[in-house]
Amino acid sequence: MGNRLSKIYTRTGDAGTTGLGNGNRVSKNSLRIHSLGEVDELNAVIGLLLTEDLPDEIRALLTDVQNDLFDLGGEVCIPGMSMISERQVTRLENELDRMNEHLEPLKDFILPGGTRAAALAHMARTVCRRAERMLVGLAQEEAVNDGPRQYLNRLSDLLFVLGRALNRAGGRGDVLWQKGKNA
Incomplete structure (x- = not known):
């Protein structure tokens, strides 16, 4: 996919355009470039x-996710290309189920916080949701495969559960929303 970059600046984007992978x-x-x-x-x-400082299995999972996100970006960068597979989406679902089974059932909304790692997982979740919304917008204008949208949807769920799991691993529980606390 594409050429290796030997020169970082090309001046080809100075007029406000950029090249897609095709x-x-x-x-x-x-919308494609925003996505x-x-x-x-x-x-x-x-x-x-x-x-x-993360548990090894979470570090490996997130490294795999980073590689998947490059695949996803490649798919968005080259209209008509298919790089996100059902297997990648299923892998996220399996990880989500595995992590969630060790957590207490949710009875209240939680606030994005606790440990620094958990807060960063929640930040990643919100950015993931924004990426998903942008991709949905792109799909309303141009052809986009289902795989990237499904992947981002599962990933945002996984990042939510990961935030909870990281709080638990850090000796903290969920940070619970207190309805009307300051009313």
């Missing part, structure tokens, strides 16, 4: 989460 040029303000930017930001936030 060679087409589009506005840097297009790519959201996925890139999500990957960066997950990278930030990976700077924390």
Whole structure:
């Protein structure tokens, strides 16, 4: 996919366009480029989460997710390309089920906080939801495969559960919303 970058600046985007993986040029303000930017930001936030002291299995999972997000970005960058498989979506579902089975059932809404790692997982979740919304918007204008939307939907759920699991691993419980606390 694409050429290796030997020179970082090309000046080809100075007029406000950028190249897609298929060679087409589009506005840097297009929904497709916004979608790519959201996925890139999500990957960066997950990278930030990976700077924390994490259990090995969570580190491996998040590293796999980062690689999947590059596949997802490649699929968005090359219209008509298919890189996100049902197997990748199923892997997230299996991880989600595995992590969730060790947590107490939710009875209240939780606040995004607790340990720093849990807060970063919640931040990644919100960026993931934004990326998903942008991709849905793109799909209303152009053809987009189902795989990337499904993957981002499952990933946001997984990041929510991961935040809870990281609080538990850090000796903290869920940070619960207190309805009307300051009324």
